[in-house]
Amino acid sequence: MTALFDGVAGLLTGTFGTVVEYRRDGRMEWTDIPSTFREQPIEVTDAEGRDVLIIAPTWRVIHRLVPDLKRDDLVRPASGKVYRVVNFDPTGSPAADAQVLCQLEEWYG
DSSP states (O other), X not given: OGGGTTTHHHHHHHHHXXXXXEEOTTXXXXXXXXXXXXXXXXXEEOTTSOEEEEOSOEXXXXXXXXXXXXXXXXXXXXXXXXXXXXXXXXXXXXXXXXXXXXXXXXXXX
């Protein structure tokens, strides 16, 4: 059944996304990751099916591209601002290219 969803996240990222720089906490090098960054609030559906408004900046990325993702990792979109990952959750898709949604806060370190 997951084959039905395979490739959809990659297609959406390719269409609506961009390249965001990603840096693991404690490392010096940045890696370019195709993903979707949003500074404006977004509405998502939680695990219980309720609509939730996220007012923090968000970063949506295919999980296999950042398998070791953790809190305090950094992302830098095209604006040049740096954001810290404060929370993340899988999107619930069973697909091989399932995404993870990260909530961010601006980082001034």
